[in-house]
Amino acid sequence: xxxxxxxxxxxxxxxxxxxxxxxxxxxxxxxxxxxxxxxxxxxxxxxxxxxxxxxxxxxxxxxxxxxxxxxxxxxxxxxxxxxxxxxxxxxxxxxxxxxxxxxxxxxxxxxxxxxxxxxxxxxxxxxxxxxxxxxxxxxxxxxxxxxxxxxxxxxxxxxxxxxxxxxxxxxxxxxxxxxxxxxxxxxxxxxxxxxxxxxxxxxxxxxxxxxxxxxxxxxxxxxxxxxxxxxxxxxxxxxxxxxxxxxxxxxxxxxxxxxxxxxxxxxxxxxxxxxxxxxxxxxxxxxxxxxxxxxxxxxxxxxxxxxxxxxxxxxxxxxxxxxxxxxxxxxxxxxxxxxxxxxxxxxxxxxxxxxxxxxxxxxxxxxxxxxxxxxxxxxxxxxxxxxxxxxxxxxxxxxxxxxxxxxxxxxxxxxxxxxxxxxxxxxxxxxxxxxxxxxxxxxxxxxxxxxxxxxxxxxxxxxxxxxxxxxxxxxxxxxxxxxxxxxxxxxxxxxxxxxxxxxxxxxxxxxxxxxxxxxxxxxxxxxxxxxxxxxxxxxxxxxxxxxxxxxxxxxxxxxx
Ligand code: ATP
Ligand code: MG
Numbered sequence: 001x002x003x004x005x006x007x008x009x010x011x012x013x014x015x016x017x018x019x020x021x022x023x024x025x026x027x028x029x030x031x032x033x034x035x036x037x038x039x040x041x042x043x044x045x046x047x048x049x050x051x052x053x054x055x056x057x058x059x060x061x062x063x064x065x066x067x068x069x070x071x072x073x074x075x076x077x078x079x080x081x082x083x084x085x086x087x088x089x090x091x092x093x094x095x096x097x098x099x100x101x102x103x104x105x106x107x108x109x110x111x112x113x114x115x116x117x118x119x120x121x122x123x124x125x126x127x128x129x130x131x132x133x134x135x136x137x138x139x140x141x142x143x144x145x146x147x148x149x150x151x152x153x154x155x156x157x158x159x160x161x162x163x164x165x166x167x168x169x170x171x172x173x174x175x176x177x178x179x180x181x182x183x184x185x186x187x188x189x190x191x192x193x194x195x196x197x198x199x200x201x202x203x204x205x206x207x208x209x210x211x212x213x214x215x216x217x218x219x220x221x222x223x224x225x226x227x228x229x230x231x232x233x234x235x236x237x238x239x240x241x242x243x244x245x246x247x248x249x250x251x252x253x254x255x256x257x258x259x260x261x262x263x264x265x266x267x268x269x270x271x272x273x274x275x276x277x278x279x280x281x282x283x284x285x286x287x288x289x290x291x292x293x294x295x296x297x298x299x300x301x302x303x304x305x306x307x308x309x310x311x312x313x314x315x316x317x318x319x320x321x322x323x324x325x326x327x328x329x330x331x332x333x334x335x336x337x338x339x340x341x342x343x344x345x346x347x348x349x350x351x352x353x354x355x356x357x358x359x360x361x362x363x364x365x366x367x368x369x370x371x372x373x374x375x376x377x378x379x380x381x382x383x384x385x386x387x388x389x390x391x392x393x394x395x396x397x398x399x400x401x402x403x404x405x406x407x408x409x410x411x412x413x414x415x416x417x418x419x420x421x422x423x424x425x426x427x428x429x430x431x432x433x434x435x436x437x438x439x440x441x442x443x444x445x446x447x448x449x450x451x452x453x454x455x456x457x458x459x460x461x462x463x464x465x466x467x468x469x470x471x472x473x474x475x476x477x478x479x480x481x482x483x484x485x486x487x488x489x490x491x492x493x494x495x496x497x498x499x500x501x502x503x504x505x506x507x508x509x510x511x512x513x514x515x516x517x518x519x520x521x522x523x524x525x526x527x528x529x530x531x532x533x534x535x536x537x538x539x540x541x542x543x544x545x546x547x548x549x550x551x552x553x554x555x556x557x558x559x560x
Pocket of ligand 2 (some may be wrong): 039
C-alpha cells in the first residue's frame, strides 16, 4: 500500500481471513482496529501496526477502528491522545468516525465482572500484589490457591460493590478470575481483573476508583466493537487463552486474535518507557526531536507517510521476531524524496571563491532544474556573481589520489553555471585556506565548453551576495550499536547513546527557499535531503537533515 492504495500482498494473516470468509465465521466481515495505550507518542513500530490493520480493512472492504486502551489513569495524558490522533491521521488511516475509548466501556466491563462473580468464575482476593505473585508459582511449579478463592458469590458481590464504592485502600484487594492455579499458562492462574486505584482518569474523572486490567478490558473492548480480527504483537500469544476464556464465559461475540512480529530497527529503541526516559532526562529536546523514532519526530525530520508505507510493504508481516536494517528504512525514505523533493543548492561548510575575471557588480540568473525526476516541477533561476560560496570539501590544496574536484590549476564545472579554474589560494595567519581566487570561462555558460574540453567534476555553489544564511541540523543515529540493548555487564542501554547524534551548522542556501513553510522538503544537491523545521524564522530558516543521499542499502544488498 503506497499513498493509500489497497495492498495486494498475501501473508499468513490474509490466509487466516480467507479461511474465515470461506467458512463464514464472521459472515464475510473484516473489522480491525488499532488499540494504543495513550501513555506516550507513537513510533515507527506502531505505524506498521496501523498500516497493517487499516490495510487489511481496505483490502477486504471492511472497517477499521481507532481505540484508546485508556485503563491506566496514572500514566495516560491528553497530550498523548492528541498526538496519537494526529499521527494516525497523518499516516492516512481513516477510522471513519469510529474513535473509541476503553473507558467508554467501564460500566459494561463492570457489569460483566459482576456476571462472572454470579457464575462463580471470579472472586475478590485480599492478597497484596507481591503475595499474588508469590502464590502464582512459576513455569516449573504450580500455583497455590488464594485463601480467598472459595468465598461465596454473595460475599464476592458485596465486596466487589464496596471496592467500587471506594471503601478500600489502593492495593488492598483485587478481583480475580477463578480459572486454574495449576495451568501451565501463568496467565490462566487466576489473573487479576480489577485493581483499586484512587486516581483521576483523564476522561472519567473520579467516577471510578477501580480500574480493569488490560487483560480484562482488551478482549471485551474488541468484542463490544464487533472486531473480527484482533491483530496484536507476539507477546500476547500467551494471553489469547485468557481472552478466549473471558469471552466464552460471558457468551459474547468472539474475535479471532492473531499475533505477528514486532517491527524492530537496528540502532533504534522503540519502547515508550525508554523514549519517555530520553525525553525526561533531556537527552533529546522532546518527543518530536528528529532523532527519535516517534512518528512526530520522523515527520519533523521530513519523512513522508509514503516512505513508511513503502517500508511496511517491503518487510511484510512475519510470525517471528526479527530486526530490520535501519538502512532499509533510509532507502524507503530516499525512494520517496527522490521523486518529490525539489532540488536546491546549499553550502554546509562555506569556502569563499572570487572569480577574478568576472565583472564586479554583474549578476546573471541561470536556469536550474527543480527536479530531474519530475519534468512538471519546472525550472527556477539562480543568481550568479563574482563572489561565490562553495563547499570546503570541494577544494584540496594537496589532492589525494582520485580526487577530481577543485585544486590549484584544475578546472571544474559549477552546476548550472560555468567552468572555473583555481589560480591561487588565500590563507589566514594560521595557514588556513580562507579564499580561492579563480577564473571563469565565459564561453562555458550552461556547463559545456565549445571546444569540447572536459572536466571531471561538477560542484555546487551559491552567489555569496544572494545566499540566505540558514541553520542546518545534521542528525546521526541516536545509538552507536546495532542493538542498543546489547550492553556490557553492569551497563545500561543509555551507555550506547551516540554523544554526537546532533551537529548544528551555520550554512547558506539559495534565495529561492526564502519563506518556505515548515515541513517543506528539499534535496540539497550532492548532499542530502532536508526539511524545514518549525523553529525557522523568516530571516533564518532551519533545516533538518532527513537522510543523506548515499545509499547504504544498495551496498548492504551487494554484500549479500
Ligand atoms: P511499547 O512497547 O513501544 O510501549 P506497546 O505495545 O506498549 O508499545 P501499545 O500502545 O500497547 O504500545 O501498542 C498499540 C498497538 O501497537 C498494539 O497492538 C501493539 O501490538 C502494536 N505495536 C507496538 N509496538 C509495535 C512494534 N514495534 N511493531 C508492530 N506493532 C507494534
Ligand atoms: Mg502495550
